[in-house]
Amino acid sequence: xxxxxxxxxxxxxxxxxxxxxxxxxxxxxxxxxxxxxxxxxxxxxxxxxxxxxxxxxxxxxxxxxxxxxxxxxxxxxxxxxxxxxxxxxxxxxxxxxxxxxxxxxxxxxxxxxxxxxxxxxxxxxxxxxxxxxxxxxxxxxxxxxxxxxxxxxxxxxxxxxxxxxxxxxxxxxxxxxxxxxxxxxxxxxxxxxxxxxxxxxxxxxxxxxxxxxxxx
Ligand SMILES: [Zn+2]
Numbered sequence: 759x760x761x762x763x764x765x766x767x768x769x770x771x772x773x774x775x776x777x778x779x780x781x782x783x784x785x786x787x788x789x790x791x792x793x794x795x796x797x798x799x800x801x802x803x804x805x806x807x808x809x810x811x812x813x814x815x816x817x818x819x820x821x822x823x824x825x826x827x828x829x830x831x832x833x834x835x836x837x838x839x840x841x842x843x844x845x846x847x848x849x850x851x852x853x854x855x856x857x858x859x860x861x862x863x864x865x866x867x868x869x870x871x872x873x874x875x876x877x878x879x880x881x882x883x884x885x886x887x888x889x890x891x892x893x894x895x896x897x898x899x900x901x902x903x904x905x906x907x908x909x910x911x912x913x914x915x916x917x918x919x920x921x922x923x924x925x926x927x928x929x930x931x932x933x934x935x936x937x938x939x940x941x942x943x944x945x946x947x948x949x950x951x952x953x954x955x956x957x958x959x960x961x962x963x964x965x966x967x968x969x970x971x972x973x974x
Contacts, residue, residue, distance in 0.1 A: 842865055842910045842911070842914045843865070844865050844867045844944070845868060845944065845945065845947065846865075846868075846946065846947055846949070847862055847863060847864030847865075847868060847938065847947075847949070848862070848863045848948065848950075849861070849862045849863075849936070849948050849949065849950040849951070849964070849971070850950070850951050850952075850953070851934055851951070852953045853928060853952075853953075853954050854955060855928075856925055857901065857923065857924055857925075857928075858892055858898065858922070858924075858928065858931060859920070859922045859923075860889070860890055860919070860921045860923075861918060861920050862889060862890075862918070862948070863916060864916060864919075864945070865910075865914060865915070866907070866914075866915050866916060866917055867944055868938075868944040868945045869885050869917070870942060870943075870944055871885075873913065873914050874915075876908075876915040876917075879904070882905040882906075883903065883905045885917065885919060886903045886904070886919045886920070887903075888937055889921065889936070889941070890934050890935060890936045890938070891934070892925060892931050892933075892935075893931065893932050893935050894930045894931040894933070896925055896928070896930040897925070897926045898924065898925035898926070898928075899923060899924055899925075900922070900923055901922045901923060902920070902921070902922035903920070903921050904919075904920045905918070905920070906920075931973065932972065932973060932974075933952075933970050933971050933972040934952075934970070934971045934973075935969060935970050935971075936948060936950070936964055936969045936971065937969070939964075939966035940966070940969075946965065946966075947965050948964040948965075949963055949964075950971045952971055952972075952973050954973065958973070958974065960973060
């Protein structure tokens with residue numbers, strides 16, 4: 759696979775994830791449904807706010823999940839585009855020529871940020887600072903950094919962090935150490951995927967005790 763194909767694949771994956779997420783959250787112009795705030799899910803969601811538990815979302819609707827979402831769509835998503843789940847994040851890392859690109863998507867709550875009043879993209883940029891670092895016997899310099907915040911359903915909001923490094927001898931890069939867990943204790947797990955320049959792929963579930971994404 760060529761670099762441009764890889765890039766295209768990443769865009770496609772990102773678009774799919776986003777589309778699935780939007781589908782899961784329902785259209786923006788959907789009429790307000792009071793039952794969501796009055797029903798048993800609302801109580802569960804409130805409980806979940808403060809006490810994220812591994813596996814909770816497997817059994818019950820996560821906070822912000824639309825119970826009316828098309829189950830077929832949800833099933834097709836795989837690990838990308840999962841409903842807004844506090845404590846969880848999704849990471850993709852790609853290598854292209856001399857560049858390493860990180861994309862991390864997670865609820866604002868993971869960063870200890872009030873979701874009801876999401877910060878602007880500029881205000882949120884500080885959360886990209888030191889979020890991860892390339893591992894290996896060469897040097898990399900941060901080349902680009904950006905953060906985009908968005909509002910999810912039910913008063914929830916999330917952000918997507920993007921960081922690009924340029925590395926002197928990128929062949930020597932062995933992986934990426936994720937500092938999100940130590941910087942922001944609201945992070946419990948990150949589903950991570952690496953896509954290399956020749957079609958290499960690696961997928962890992964990262965946690966505070968296993969915070970390094972190995973590229974092979
Ligand atoms: Zn939330």
